[in-house]
Amino acid sequence: MGNMLLDVRGLQIGATIHPPGEKSRDIEIVKGVSFTLEKGRVLGLIGESGAGKSTIGLSSMAYGRGGVRITGGEVHVNGRDILKLSPRGLRAVRGAEVTYVAQSAAAAFNPAKKLMEQVTEAAVHHGRCSREEAEKRAVVLFKKLGLPNPETFGNRYPHQVSGGQLQRAMTAMALCPEPDLVVFDEPTTALDVTTQIDVLAAIKDAIRDTGVAALYITHDLAVVAQVSDEIMVLRHGEMVEHGETDQIINRPAKEYTKALVSVRSIEHQEKKPAAPVLTVNGITARYRGTNFDVLSDVNVSLAPGQTLAIVGESGSGKSTLARVITGLLPPSAGKIDFAGRTLSPTLAGRSRDDLRELQMIYQMADVAMNPRQTVGTIIGRPLEFYFGLKGEAKRRRIQELLDQIEMGAGFIDRYPAELSGGQKQRVCIARALAAKPKLIICDEVTSALDPLVADGILKLLLDLQKAEDVAYLFITHDLATVKAIADSIAVMFKGRVVRYGTKTEVLTPPFDDYTDLLLGSVPEMRLGWLEDVLSSRRMESAGN
Amino acid sequence: MHPILKLVLQRLALGCLLLVAASALIFAGTMILPGDVAQSILGQSATPQALANLRAELGLDVPPVQRYFDWLGGVLHGDLGTSLTNRLDIADTMGKRLGNTLFLAFWAAIISVPLAIFLGLLAVRYEGRWPDKLISGVTLASISIPEFLIGYVLIYFIAVKLRLFTTVAMINDGMSLGEKLNAIALPVIVLTLVVLAHMMRMTRAAILNVMQSAYIETAELKGLSSFKVIARHAFPNAIAPIVNVVMLNLAYLVVGVVVVEVVFVYPGMGQYLVDHVAKRDVPVVQACGLVFAAVYICLNMIADIVSILSNPRLRHPK
Structure with a gap:
């Protein structure tokens, strides 16, 4: 154990489903998954929908969405099994030691409250700092995440800022209480490629600067390759493969991982132009x-x-x-x-x-x-x-x-x-x-x-x-x-x-500016792609 | 112009228009009522000449459309006309009655609205468990029992058996506030029981609807307690539907209290209206109808405006 921040052992998660016209029945979503995460490391959880990756992510906060229940196993956070905690003890973990960034920040922010109030809420609620300190910290985070006008950004309501900005604000909200672990649940999936690259870079910088550990959940292997230290591939609630990012991307051991890495295998010969329909x-x-x-x-x-x-x-x-x-x-x-x-x-x-x-x-x-x-x-x-x-x-x-x-x-x-x-x-x-x-x-x-x-x-x-x-x-x-x-x-x-x-x-080539930006923003499945793109952009803007 | 100001002004204009339409309906409605005031004042044995004279004196021989506009013009100047039966100025008599009705409605609202919202929040907090079922059961039972029955049951058990409060809710200007409250305690309880269920059920449903939202999950994952999640994150987003039902019930407290006023012999608007319908005193009936319509339209307009104001998208446009 030692400095293990998160230690999941034999995690089993189930749910009761109610298919239309049939009897309700129990299903297994996660079938005995184990992994550990050290302080300051980033673990990517990858798999198709239904693989149980979000469910596993939320279990690190002992939370089950809808009718989802954790039915077996242990989840140790900072050395204690949070599944055995009382509701009050659990609330002390949520939002303080472990925080969460949802897929759709647009839906995850309360439309009736200003961003600042929501970003600082957890930190203040858990007594981690005073409201003034939390607001100062939020402004620092807004700046770090590249949000416009960081001093006044928090005075706005969620509907007044764009989707990409909300996703960054959600990251600020997760980092504000200075947690030990952040669960990122498909944070860039709902964004355009050109926005995704900025948010991805902002998240990566913020993780590096704060030294927080993270679970990064996504179905896009090219994205997770940019931010994580190690990757766990999941399928049907079971672990397929778990290893360092470099090994998973470049030398996958299992057939399923190989299929994921080599996806987009379609070759299509372009047809000759003809009379239009x-x-x-x-x-x-x-x-x-x-x-x-x-x-x-x-x-x-x-x-x-x-x-x-x-x-x-x-x-x-x-x-x-x-x-x-x-x-x-x-x-x-x-x-x-x-x-x-x-x-x-x-x-x-x-x-x-x-x-x-x-x-x-x-x-x-x-x-x-x-x-x-x-x-x-x-x-x-x-x-x-x-x-x-x-x-x-x-x-x-x-x-x-x-x-x-x-x-x-x-x-x-x-x-x-x-x-x-x-x-x-x-x-x-x-x-x-x-x-x-x-x-x-x-x-x-x-x-x-x-x-x-x-x-x-x-x-x-x-x-x-x-x-x-x-x-x-x-x-x-x-x-x-x-x-x-x-x-x-x-x-x-x-x-x-x-x-x-x-x-x-x-x-x-040669491309016009916009096509260039669009093509350059598509994540590639290789390590260091994000840095390459960002540094080439920085050079360009310095050159101009 | 700020879009919200525009919306509010639109609502106000619409409210005025609605009130004019309501006045026309009320006037037309009272016109087609069977019966004749002159006949009912003079009795069956009156001569045709006497009836015609009285009609001319009361202005009943003028064409209805002209009478409507005369009446409407008077109303706009604050003149509701004079009662046909006792020749008293309607505005004066009704002012006192309306004051009494509003006094009763005010205290019933002060108790029932916060109680209903609190019970609604409580029902959400313990959704599907026994406190939720108990609250729903009791409030649904109280709305299902006719109010006069609740009234008599309360009179029997509380006033007669326990000797608390008075059975007859007569109030007058000479009474202190404490005496007045003592007098209206029973009708306030009855009214509270009648309007509680609606508001509580709507609060519960509106908040449960909001509880499905992703931002509620966000709040839960911040480690907030259930009640804080409901009160701080769910309630502000459920205000619009709740306010609508609250206002409908407040309107009911003013407009629909006839039965309770009769049971407790309370000198309010309801009794006033019922008395004069019996006497075919058309101007009083028209005036009462108009005041009721105004109360209804005003309260619903307030509900509309509060709904608009509670929407941050309208309050803070991009």
């Missing part, structure tokens, strides 16, 4: 009641059976472009040509064939399906609506579609709640395909999925493109995805297309 001509659009253009003069085109990737940060107008093309938002200028005809700007003015040939797949497969309908009903709806299929013919066609998305006959009577995230997205793909479209707009379809699952979806989309000769307008902020599947790329920034051409053209 979709042409977007000088589209300018704004939302009602606002006085600025969300899109200004957007010109792109897309050939049949090819993929055009639209990339950019949140707020760059990518999804708005999709809304304009589908007719949900009539543009204020410009026109859209599709399959040899000009589309009506409004949804009401479009024919049934216009609707059929232009389908959409969304980011959140969960909310894009009616939870009360079976997979068969969901896929069968476009078959009835567009082709009037009924009875046996419809059932046969649903079966074909299910085969195409590599899901068996057993799924036809299942409900969405019984499917995994990847399966749900596959059902949405089948629903879009059922209409026999010429173009499918894919809006961040893999963003909510784990890397391995996302990889499967991308492969499926490419196979389907080959078989059905359907074009994809692929909206994403993930450049790795773009490299994997695009034939041509449009980079968007503040409602304008700043760079547009075939994949090779767009991804070959």
Whole structure:
């Protein structure tokens, strides 16, 4: 033991689940995981969703989310088993010895209270220092984390600052009580790549300067490689591999870790430009009641059976472009040509064939399906609506579609709640395909999925493109995805297309500033990448 | 203009408009009531000539639309008209009655609102356990029993058996505050029991809803005690729905106390209204209706404005 800060032995965590229409039953989430963490070290916990990494992170505060319970094992913090503490003793640990940084800082801050009050609350509550001292410390932390106007930053309310700033403020909140251990739960997952890199650097500096130990939870191996000293790979609640970061990244021992390291294995040959099926001509659009253009003069085109990737940060107008093309938002200028005809700007003015040939797949497969309908009903709806299929013919066609998305006959009577995230997205793909479209707009379809699952979806989309000769307008902020599947790329920034051409053209230097920043911000799976990027940026800004 | 000022002004304007609409409805409603004041004053044996004279004297022969605007004009000048039956100025008589009603409502509110919110917080703290069930059970039972029954039961057990407080809640100007409070103790208890459940249930539901939020988890992981988490982090975000229900119940304390006033023979607005409906005294009924409508609209407007003010996004725009 000695200077072990955190010592987890044989941790078992369970929960009671209540599947719809079935009896409640107990499941095991974590099945006997053990690890130790020394003072000042950073351990990365990595795995897909459902691997139990967040649950393990929270167990270091003896906390279970929802119906989650710690059913066995020991969790020693600073030499005592916190699972045996009274509620009062436990509260003395939480927020003082161990603190927590949540994935979505936007939701984790109380909207009704000023940031300063929330940042200093734990330190003051636990009597670690007076309010004045805590506020002074918070300002120092704000400065260290690179927040604007650190002196007055705390006077703002959460809704008055950006997502990246909130994530840094949450880190300040976790560090303010001078804890021994901070649990970072996917702190950069919800951010744009360009923001992620700043937050990541800020977190890394803060960890180094304060000498605090950390559990860093993420599903992105490239991110965790930048901040952690050691990595533990988890799958289905069990440890797969645990070692120094260098060993895990460069010499993984287990098959699963190798798969994680080598993810994005898709090779896609760029197709030759051809006569377009979709042409977007000088589209300018704004939302009602606002006085600025969300899109200004957007010109792109897309050939049949090819993929055009639209990339950019949140707020760059990518999804708005999709809304304009589908007719949900009539543009204020410009026109859209599709399959040899000009589309009506409004949804009401479009024919049934216009609707059929232009389908959409969304980011959140969960909310894009009616939870009360079976997979068969969901896929069968476009078959009835567009082709009037009924009875046996419809059932046969649903079966074909299910085969195409590599899901068996057993799924036809299942409900969405019984499917995994990847399966749900596959059902949405089948629903879009059922209409026999010429173009499918894919809006961040893999963003909510784990890397391995996302990889499967991308492969499926490419196979389907080959078989059905359907074009994809692929909206994403993930450049790795773009490299994997695009034939041509449009980079968007503040409602304008700043760079547009075939994949090779767009991804070959010289770059414009924004594309350079975007490409440079994608985490690479090698040690020291973060430092390299930051130092090269510093040199550039010094040179200017 | 600050957006919040704009919103508040909008609400105020809307409130005024609503009040005018309510006045028209009240006037129209009393117009279509069956019966005739002149007939009820003079009795069945009155001659047609006498009836016509009295109608002319009371201004009942003027067309209704003109009468409405005359009435509305008077109201805007603070003149609610004179009672048809006893020829007294309505504003004077009603002023005293309204004062009594507000006195009763005030004390009932002072007790019931904090109690309801505290019980709501307590129910959240012990959600699903026996204190929650006990609080819910008792308050639901008290709202389910008709208020006159609660009134008589309290009179029987507290006033008659235990000889505490008085059975008849008569108050007058000569009484000291202590004597007045002693007189209205029983009706205040009845009213509290009637309005408690609504407010307590809403507080509980609104806070439980907020308790699902991620920032509550953040607060728990700071090591705060459960009650602190609820009071400091959940309650401020649940104010809007709670205030709405509180205001509805306050309105009920002013407007809906007829039964309790009758049971305890309390000289408030409710009794005043009921007496004059029986006598077909239309101006009094109209005036009472208008005052009730104004109270309702005002309290709901306050609830709206408090909801707006409690939203930090509106208070502190980007």
